[in-house]
Amino acid sequence: SLEQGGIVTPERSTPQALPNPSPIPDGWPAAMKEEGRYGVAGEFLQAVEPFSESDPQALITQLYACFGNLVGSKPHLVVEKTRHGTNLFVAVVGDTSKSRKSTSWDQCLSLFGSVDPVWAKNRVESGLSSGEGLINAVRDGSPLGDPGVLDKRGIFFEGDFTRTLKAMSRRGNTLSPVLRKCWDGGDLRVITKHSPLKATGAHVSVIGQTTQYELFENFSQADMLGGLGNRFLWSCARRTKLLPFGGAPLAGELRKITERLRTAAEFAREVREMRLSSKARQLWVDLYPRLSEASPGLLGTMTSRAEPQVLRLAAICALMNGSDEIRTHHLRAALAIWHYSLASSRFLFGDKQVVKLDTRLLRLLREAQSGLTRTQISVALSRHARGEAITSALERLNRPW
Numbered sequence: 103s104l105e106q107g108g109i110v111t112p113e114r115s116t117p118q119a120l121p122n123p124s125p126i127p128d129g130w131p132a133a134m135k136e137e138g139r140y141g142v143a144g145e146f147l148q149a150v151e152p153f154s155e156s157d158p159q160a161l162i163t164q165l166y167a168c169f170g171n172l173v174g175s176k177p178h179l180v181v182e183k184t185r186h187g188t189n190l191f192v193a194v195v196g197d198t199s200k201s202r203k204s205t206s207w208d209q210c211l212s213l214f215g216s217v218d219p220v221w222a223k224n225r226v227e228s229g230l231s232s233g234e235g236l237i238n239a240v241r242d243g244s245p246l247g248d249p250g251v252l253d254k255r256g257i258f259f260e261g262d263f264t265r266t267l268k269a270m271s272r273r274g275n276t277l278s279p280v281l282r283k284c285w286d287g288g289d290l291r292v293i294t295k296h297s298p299l300k301a302t303g304a305h306v307s308v309i310g311q312t313t314q315y316e317l318f319e320n321f322s323q324a325d326m327l328g329g330l331g332n333r334f335l336w337s338c339a340r341r342t343k344l345l346p347f348g349g350a351p352l353a354g355e356l357r358k359i360t361e362r363l364r365t366a367a368e369f370a371r372e373v374r375e376m377r378l379s380s381k382a383r384q385l386w387v388d389l390y391p392r393l394s395e396a397s398p399g400l401l402g403t404m405t406s407r408a409e410p411q412v413l414r415l416a417a418i419c420a421l422m423n424g425s426d427e428i429r430t431h432h433l434r435a436a437l438a439i440w441h442y443s444l445a446s447s448r449f450l451f452g453d454k455q456v457v458k459l460d461t462r463l464l465r466l467l468r469e470a471q472s473g474l475t476r477t478q479i480s481v482a483l484s485r486h487a488r489g490e491a492i493t494s495a496l497e498r499l500n501r502p503w
Contacts (some may be wrong), residue, residue, distance in 0.1 A: 116152045117349035122341050129452070131338055131445030134159050138438030140431055141423040142362050146213065149356060153349035156206035157339035159442050160194045164210045166439070167192045167307050169363065170418045171257040172214060172221050173370035175287070175305040177421055179413055180375060186410055187287045188418050189307040193263065195314055195450060196339035203311040203339050204261055211259075216360045217367060225255045230308070231269040233276030237290045240304040255305045263310030267320035278325050281308065285333040310334075314450055315464050331404045335411060335439075338446040363422070370421035378428045382416075385430050389437065401451045405444055412436045463495050 139147055143165055147158050154161075170188035179186045194203050215222035227239055236258070243250030260266045270277045276292055283290055284306035291300045325331065378386060393408040413428075415436035420428045466482050467474060474482070479492055 117345050117347055119152070120344040120346065122343055124341070126340070127449075129449045130340075131159075131442055131449055134162070134442040135438040137431075137434040138162060138442065140419065140435035142359060142366070143419070143422060143435075145355075145362075146359050149351045149359060150209055151342075153345070153351050154205065154209060155202045155341045155343055155345055156209060157196070157202065157337075157342055159337050159446075160196075160203060160206040160339040161209060162439065163190075163192045163335055163337045163443070164194070164207055164309055165213075166190060166415060166418050166422075167309055168210050168214045168257065169367070169422050170414070171225070171255055171305065171307040172218055172367055173373075173421060174255055175303055177370055177373040177376055177417065177426070178287075179377075179417055181410070181413070184410075185287055186414055186417075187305060188414060188421065189285065189287070189305055190414060190418070191281075191285055191308045191334045192310070192337060193317075193334045194309070194311045194337050194339050195317060195446070196311075197313055202341045206339065207259060207261065207309065207311070213356070213360065213363070216356070217363045221255065225253060225257060227256050227258045228260060230258050230260055230266045230277060230281075233278075233280030233290075233292050234299055236277065236280050236284070236306070237292055237299040237301045237304075240290070240301040240306065242300050242302050251301075254301065254303050257307040257309065260308070260310045263312040264316040264320050266310060267312070267317070267322075267325075270325060271320065271322045278328070278330050281306075282329055282333060284308075308334075317450070319465065326400065327403055332407045334404075335415075335443045336404070336446045336450055337443060338449055366422050366424050369424055369426075373421065373426045376417050376420065376426055376428060378433070379430070382428050382430050382433050385433055389433070393440075399451075401448055404451050405447050408440060408444070411443070412440045415439050463492070 138144075139162070143162055146165060147161060150156075150161065151158055167190040170190050173188055175187050175189075177188055194206065196203050211222060211226065230236060239251065240254050240256050241248075241250050266277070269275055280290060280292065284304060287305075289300065289302050290304050291298070321331070389412075390409065393412060396402045397405060412433070413436070416428045416432045419432040419435045420426070423432070425432070462483065463479065466479065470478075476489075476492065480489070483492070
């Protein structure tokens, strides 16, 4: 810190950071490529990263989700006859409080609370538990006197995404199909006996945070394979450093970023259909076959919307940087973010059998009142798991992210 006349001014110094001593798990995704830091999003990371223990990949995906919801439903892309808006579903997966997932959200919410205080106060929701409840948050008016909700934007932050996943698994719950319809865009409707709910032109985004094991414990196979899982951008997150005394970005830098985002949002709200520049179209032709390649098993199912995910990210990147045309640098930034999401998905879903064993073992240990011996574990697993597999699973469960 600088000292002037005996007064310490820590806001002018970068806090002392210690490396995170926790080992990086095998298969953990490599850091996002530099192209993903293009423009104002990169400026935000540069301003915040030295002062935060949050994972930069978690910061940037949530930043994109917030801006994409903030600008509303007008800006969009059309692919064949399908309309794609700027609403994203993001899932940040990391180990409980040690991964600093909630801290990354706090950074984004604080920023957008300055960009658009009304949106941050009124359109950030939580508590997703049913399709009816979601539609009610963006509902149309009714002839019975209900004025409805005029602002159809809504971003649902679920810091305990496990609770949402458990709600979806209950018999008769309509949340999963309504969420799928939200991502697709358009009108939402659930017909109930006493209250036919409807929302026209809803613009809904979701940010969920959970752990890997809670994810597999509670995300039903039907929802994974039924099209909800591949509507999410999956992002692994871990604490990047240790800041014993915390820190705060320079206020002047944040003010510049806030003003840039505010100007970009005002511009974006008037944009209608977006298109790719001629050079971006050629790049898209080159990228498209690789994005369209299918991976085997659960990983392939969870990442099968690569093409629309990249286009949505590219559209948000363009708008965030004041352009109504998607150019090559916007497309490359989107691709870098997608590649990190793909690598995260590979870590989370690439070896289903390993995760399945870890999840079963975690459930057994939680249910045991006084612990389990290795023999008891083997018997509980019906002796289907080899000793070395159980040893590896125990090591993974005991290792912090």
